[in-house]
Amino acid sequence: MTAESLAAACEQAAADLADLADLGDHFIERVLVDSSKEGGEVDVFLRHGPGRPDAVVSLDTAVLLDVGGEHVRLPVERVAELVGLSLGDLTVKWWFTPDDDLVCGIAYSGYGWEKHTYFLDALTAREADTVTDVLLGEVRARPGETTALVVDRTGRTAEFDWDAVVGGTTTAVPLLPETLLLAGPTADALSGLPAAAVRGAFAPGLTSVSGR
Template identity: 40%
Template sequence: MSDGYIRWYRESAATPVLAAQAELFEAYGLSLVHPVKGAAVVLDVEGDDVLLRPEELGRLLGMRIASLTTNWWLSADVDVVDQFAYEPLGCEIQTLWLDGLTTEQSDAVEAAVLAAAAALPVPTRAVVVDREGAGDPGDWDSPVLYDGENLPPLPDRLLLGSSLADRFLSAFPELRGQAGGGGLTSITPVGSR
């Protein structure tokens, strides 16, 4: 079981891509539509389920007026909570929580996010994969969004877009970069494999 998360920073939130993301995620066994309820499930402020058509959820996300939390479904009773947030810089941040998932289920979620990060038309700024939840997802906002100089402990996997990777590699000599696919650079500590 895992208490971890995947935090995905998309460069610009100007282009809604929920339908394309849902199609890509579906290939990895994650469905936006609940298999029994037949609708997308959004969590309200009290944590209760609100059923929406996927198109309506896409419209709400496209408005970027508030954070929304929805679920991706691996089965009728196994879900991945996904929190969508928008930053003033126009960046969309998705935090997918891996709590309660098996290693195989977490692998599927990670693979889905990495495939979407590589394939969607809106560039990815960063993908942070912290399977054990060793750090807080919000700790990455400063270095990823605001050129912060304090680097949180490295997660299990860190992928950065090219301009951000160049900045990280210049600012943090203890890191090295390697092509990670989809125009992203995999960042690891010097000396690791």
């Protein structure tokens, strides 16, 4: 991939990510504490790669969507490198099968966050289970790298501004997704929660907020 094509991809990425909203309302969003991490989450998918019964990546190639919406095939290692460089927002596709793909939007904030949004609508329930389990396992194994994880497979919070919650500009959370993990101080500050909401420890520094 040339420097020119990479620059074009990064320049258009914000529009690409906005277009991803059309993919559906079922998603997993993970906010990493520090965008200087060197593609660690991509490495997670490599570890669950070919030959594994819980494979997320069934090929050794991923696709980066370029400025024209065309697919630029890249080795997975190169995708991890691009994520680690934090040059700009990226949109990546992974495959379970030739027909079932997982789209991931990777965005960077001025606060140093790196946000990965996985759109689950094109996956089967079992494939969505796999993605959920892999990401929950990664967060549990390395809780210090994550400041928030939102798993919403029903779409009930698709219109909610989770960035505002993570950034501390709002504390009101009237609806809960299936799974909500937040850094301890952020979880403690929440208000307006459903009456049945319960807080509990998930991993060091991370609190689970659930409606059950």
